[in-house]
Amino acid sequence: MSFNIALSGLAAAQKDLDVTANNIANVNSTGFKESRAEFADVYASSVFSTSKTKNGDGVRTTMVAQQFHQGSLQFTQNSLDLAITGEGYFATSPVIGEQDFSYTRAGAFKLDQNNYVVDSQGNFLQGFPVNPTTGDTTSVSLSTSSALQIPDSSGSPRATSTIYNSFNLDSREQATTIAFDPNESASYNSSTSTTVYDSLGEPHVLQFFFVKPEPATPPVVGDENMWQVHTTLDGKSFDENGLEQTAAPYNPISTFRFDASGQPLSTNGVANTGSTFNPLAITSATPGLSDLLNNGATFPNDITINWRDEANGVTKIPTQYASNFEVKTLNQDGATVGRLAGIDIGTDGKLVASYSNGDSTFLGQVAMVRFANSQGLEQVGNTSWKESITSGEPIAGEPGSGSLGKINSSALEQSNVNLTSELVDLITAQRNYQANSRALEVNSTIQQSILQIR
DSSP states (O other), rough: OHHHHHHHHHHHHHHHHHHHHHHHHTTOOOOOOOEEEEEEEOOOOOOSSSSGOOOOOOEEEEEEOOOOOOOOOOOOOSSBBBBESSSEEEEEETTTTOOOOOEOOOBBEEEESSSBBBBBOOOOEEEEEETTTTBBBBBOGGGEEEEEEEEEEOOOOOOOEEEEOOOOOTOOOOOSSSSSTTTTTGGOOOOEEEEEEEOOOOOOEEEEEEEEOOOOSOOOGGGGEEEEEEETTEEEEOTTTTTTSSSSSSSEEEEEEEESSEEEEETTTOOOOSSSSSOOEESSSSSGGGGOOOOOOOOOOEEEEESSSSTTTTSSEEESSSSEEEEEEESSOOOOOOOEEEEOTTTTTEEEEEEEOOOOOEEEEEEEOSSSOGGGOOOEEEEEOOOOOOTOEEEEEEESSBBBOOOEEEEEOOOOOHHHHHHHHHHHHHHHHHHHHHHHHHEEEHHHHTOOOO
């Protein structure tokens, strides 16, 4: 019996050595979770045996339990390197469209030949569908998740439909004495320009000219604070309908009047209902701006010029102060053809593609799952696990919601193995093995002495 007890001790010490050696071997494995060998004594007795004198029957391994505490983060220069801070796992699938998920915390992802986000074994990272404009998640169920893919195509062009223009006109300016001519700088007081885009994404220069005209004869009250706005597209002058003007006199697209405080008073003689000038819609149909193009493109929508700031129409409105001409705001909503410029992944797992034309699109959200009992997960190698009966079913959710952790882009979670502790455990397991070997040796010596009795 003592032979069997010592043998069980040797087996337990060997198991402890094996587990410790495996931990040490994976000290640099990304997302690896250390294991701990757990043992229990063996005790057997019958109803007729005396339990008070029973010594036990050795030891057995009850479980090699993985420890899922957080590993330290290693920061990288790759935006597709992902690390989870807190609870949760990435979901991966070996084939697109299959529901055979594996779960991992090793976030060293990269792109395959089709621009899908995969791990080093080619498993596809799963993501939740989102609204491409707002980024709002439409579903957080694993059954609706799909492989995340980074598009390699160019961003589509977007024709300009809205312009925001806010400025200060210098009240000290003298009225011009000659008729407006876009090619004659003396015929206007100030000018500024912006770039607009047609349906094909080709840029066009839209220029605004601000003219302080001579007062009428006889003078009209308010004319001293009146300004006219002329506009050209690629050097071609056009009126408020978008119709080209090829010769003088050139009609303005709008006329502004300011009050004695330098605030907007009226547009084209019509009192303003708000605190800024009334917007101007320039037609895109015939006659319209599209007639000024010679590349086969159009302006598919009317272009609305808002004489105010896009973000805050109260604080950045057109003014006429005794100050130099200043453009406060001049932007538009069109865009040319763009190429993929970068990928950004937020702490909430949202993937955003940025394009060279200034556009950005939400591509998806990294799916994250958790389990009721992580130690019940079944190891499948490659720092991955699968669900089992004891782990419970995966509970999917958005990163950072509930008890799920957040995602760190350009970072990897290192192994949670403490090398110092493992080396101490290695020495302890070695001593245990030697002690059990000694017990076997002593038992053999005793039996040999008995056999030699004559």
